[in-house]
Amino acid sequence: MPANTTAANASSAEHLLALYRTMARIRAFENAAEETSRGGVAAFGAATNATALVRGPLHLSTGQEAVAAGVCANLARSDYLTSTHRGHGHTLAKGADTTAMMCELFGRASGTNKGKGGSMHIADFAVGMLGANGVVAAGIPIAVGAAHSAKIRGTSAIVTCFFGDGAINRGPFLEGLNWAKIFELPLLFVCEDNRYSATTATDVMTAGEGAAARARGIGLAAETVDGNDVLAVDTAARELVARVRAGGGPQFLHALTYRVKGHVSVDAAAYRAKGEVESALENDPLKLAALRLAALGVAAGRIAEADAAAQTEIEAALAAARAAPVPEPAEAYADIQDTGAGLWR
Amino acid sequence: MALMSYAQAACQALAAAMRADANVIALGEDVGHGGIFGQYRGLREEFGAARVIDTPISEATIMGAAVGMALTGLRPVVEMRVVDFALCAIDEIVNQAAKNRYMFGGQGRVPLVARMPIGIWSGSAAQHSQSLEAWFAHIPGLVVVAPATPADNYGLLAAAIDCGDPVIYMEHKELWGLEGEVPPQHTVALGQAHTARDGTDLTLVTWSGMVHTALAAAEQAVQQGVSVEVIDLRTIWPWDRELVFASVARTGRLLVAHEAVQAAGFGAEVAATVAEELGVPVRRFGAARIPVGYARSLEDVARISAQELLRELMLFANSDSRGRSMA
Ligand SMILES: Cc1ncc(C[n+]2csc(CCOP(=O)(O)OP(=O)(O)O)c2C)c(N)n1
Numbered sequence: 001m002p003a004n005t006t007a008a009n010a011s012s013a014e015h016l017l018a019l020y021r022t023m024a025r026i027r028a029f030e031n032a033a034e035e036t037s038r039g040g041v042a043a044f045g046a047a048t049n050a051t052a053l054v055r056g057p058l059h060l061s062t063g064q065e066a067v068a069a070g071v072c073a074n075l076a077r078s079d080y081l082t083s084t085h086r087g088h089g090h091t092l093a094k095g096a097d098t099t100a101m102m103c104e105l106f107g108r109a110s111g112t113n114k115g116k117g118g119s120m121h122i123a124d125f126a127v128g129m130l131g132a133n134g135v136v137a138a139g140i141p142i143a144v145g146a147a148h149s150a151k152i153r154g155t156s157a158i159v160t161c162f163f164g165d166g167a168i169n170r171g172p173f174l175e176g177l178n179w180a181k182i183f184e185l186p187l188l189f190v191c192e193d194n195r196y197s198a199t200t201a202t203d204v205m206t207a208g209e210g211a212a213a214r215a216r217g218i219g220l221a222a223e224t225v226d227g228n229d230v231l232a233v234d235t236a237a238r239e240l241v242a243r244v245r246a247g248g249g250p251q252f253l254h255a256l257t258y259r260v261k262g263h264v265s266v267d268a269a270a271y272r273a274k275g276e277v278e279s280a281l282e283n284d285p286l287k288l289a290a291l292r293l294a295a296l297g298v299a300a301g302r303i304a305e306a307d308a309a310a311q312t313e314i315e316a317a318l319a320a321a322r323a324a325p326v327p328e329p330a331e332a333y334a335d336i337q338d339t340g341a342g343l344w345r
Numbered sequence: 346m347a348l349m350s351y352a353q354a355a356c357q358a359l360a361a362a363m364r365a366d367a368n369v370i371a372l373g374e375d376v377g378h379g380g381i382f383g384q385y386r387g388l389r390e391e392f393g394a395a396r397v398i399d400t401p402i403s404e405a406t407i408m409g410a411a412v413g414m415a416l417t418g419l420r421p422v423v424e425m426r427v428v429d430f431a432l433c434a435i436d437e438i439v440n441q442a443a444k445n446r447y448m449f450g451g452q453g454r455v456p457l458v459a460r461m462p463i464g465i466w467s468g469s470a471a472q473h474s475q476s477l478e479a480w481f482a483h484i485p486g487l488v489v490v491a492p493a494t495p496a497d498n499y500g501l502l503a504a505a506i507d508c509g510d511p512v513i514y515m516e517h518k519e520l521w522g523l524e525g526e527v528p529p530q531h532t533v534a535l536g537q538a539h540t541a542r543d544g545t546d547l548t549l550v551t552w553s554g555m556v557h558t559a560l561a562a563a564e565q566a567v568q569q570g571v572s573v574e575v576i577d578l579r580t581i582w583p584w585d586r587e588l589v590f591a592s593v594a595r596t597g598r599l600l601v602a603h604e605a606v607q608a609a610g611f612g613a614e615v616a617a618t619v620a621e622e623l624g625v626p627v628r629r630f631g632a633a634r635i636p637v638g639y640a641r642s643l644e645d646v647a648r649i650s651a652q653e654l655l656r657e658l659m660l661f662a663n664s665d666s667r668g669r670s671m672a
């Protein structure tokens with residue numbers, strides 16, 4: 001093999017390994033969150049166990065990690081990001097600290113949001129992550145505003161806006177894309193298409209050719225990519241991000257993936273056809289990346305090392321979160337507003 | 346009598362209404378799969394997809410379309426999942442559904458029921474835990490209902506579907522599993538409150554999930570020598586002035602308690618009206634004016650416990666004739 005091919009292989013192997021690491025960290029984080037949430041999830045009318053450490057609806061992005069990892073690999077810390085209710089992966093990949101994230105899921109004072117938001121509202125402004133959101137599509141106009149602001153202020157920051165396939169049927173999707181285009185804003189829209197909106201198969205509820213076609217109808221360049229292939233996502237995102245940075249205006253990425261878990265962790269997803277999940281698991285993004293790493297000549301030991309490092313990191317985050325103090329009740333009155341805040345009812 | 350959950354009661358009331366009238370339909374996200382709380386379970390199987398309509402995530406159009414359906418002869422039951430998401434359809438509720446009849450000189454009628462559960466949904470934090478009944482009570486043209494028991498959820502949903510006006514139907518996010526007896530073909534008239542417990546020293550008016558907290562607090566108050574009459578308002582607008590006035594005329598004191606933020610809550614309306622009419626001491630007890638936090642220690646600050654309500658009841662019962670605490 002010629003020397004330059006070997007070198008290129010080695011550098012792409014290292015690049016892929018870095019993407020793999022991010023995905024492994026997201027997977028380990030969410031597995032741990034799911035484990036510690038057992039009994040504590042109130043969604044779907046299920047009873048809650050008062051002793052569960054992670055409470056409330058827990059939306060897992062298991063099987064979708066390649067979208068977060070591939071896109072965020074192309075972002076700088078100073079870039080902005082908005083996310084959805086399913087935002088652990090985006091937050092972690094944007095650079096948030098997993099201990100602060102786990103503390104948030106545990107409702108601790110040391111959480112990214114001081115325990116006020118939990119999983120569904122996780123945010124880390126220090127890394128430009130402007131928030132997950134409990135309201136579908138609500139992040140879209142906020143991303144548009146952040147991009148408009150970046151443009152007005154003349155900064156080099158760009159904005160990435162993640163949303164689900166279900167969100168494209170809400171009005172803010174149309175309004176946000178149109179706005180971004182007429183003002184030529186520095187914004188990358190990413191539709192993370194996991195095929196479901198809660199218990200409903202999204203395609204049944206979506207007319208026309210879907211997300212990318214709608215974006216094109218508004219004049220945005222749009223690309224569709226296999227969202228379980230982290231290299232494909234990374235490559236597409238690199239190109240689109242470069243165009244955004246070069247002043248090319250808003251771009252659109254439609255990443256096709258699959259929601260392996262239920263809508264929330266307690267949802268058994270009985271509305272899906274038998275075997276659907278099993279066949280989707282063949283396309284697990286970590287598995288695909290590991291196969292490709294092996295093909296690039298990366299030793300199995302290095303992949304195992306990445307998995308083990310992720311596991312160790314998350315175990316440390318869990319231990320820290322368990323030990324961290326809960327918010328003082330007085331904190332309930334803090335950070336509401338400056339004018340007119342107070343203890344009176 | 347049949348024992349059923351709050352969710353099952355609503356489901357059965359809706360099923361009965363759909364059997365009785367082919368114009369009654371249901372629409373909203375995930376209703377075809379039984380709804381996320383099981384409150385539509387089995388309806389798609391019985392009535393088909395044309396009458397139990399799964400919709401895209403499009404709250405503004407779900408509500409706006411329901412207005413159009415109602416204007417043209419259907420009686421839609423609209424699912425908003427939680428009141429917090431109904432805010433994505435606020436124009437369709439406030440400017441369209443509520444205004445249509447008056448603004449067009451009485452030509453239109455909007456007989457729709459918009460279901461939007463209220464209350465703290467434990468662990469769901471600030472965007473899924475609001476109690477916004479006062480917002481809707483403020484809007485002329487709307488009826489506002491908030492059932493606290495399975496029987497009332499059956500009877501009131503039936504009455505709401507029968508009602509020719511737009512009804513904001515507010516179930517409680519944490520009552521879905523609550524079980525209770527429901528009489529067959531049970532009906533409850535809109536605008537009729539219910540005396541949930543008799544008492545002589547003080548009238549406690551409340552609704553929705555807070556009814557259960559109020560009953561627990563009243564039980565403990567007896568042990569401290571105070572007899573509390575608990576009234577479950579059930580319908581927020583129009584509220585049952587007669588029953589409340591009659592009770593307060595006997596007890597001489599009114600406390601209104603609700604899960605919603607106290608400031609500008611509906612308790613202020615009830616208390617002010619009673620004070621104007623009867624000139625007796627009145628008090629309100631609602632949540633602090635804070636968003637609901639995720640951590641349990643923060644959520645607990647936003648939630649009114651039976652203990653806190655009892656403390657408030659005792660302070661009030663032991664105050665002077667003008668309602669001031671006697672130090
Ligand atoms: C405005 C609004 N309507 C409904 C909901 C309830 N809800 C939460 S997630 C969800 C499905 C969203 O589907 P999608 O956008 O594809 O995201 P995914 O859950 O698949 O990541 C729904 C309907 C909500 N949070 N906000």
Ligand SMILES: [Mg+2]
Nearest residue numbers: 164165194196
């Ligand atoms: Mg989806």
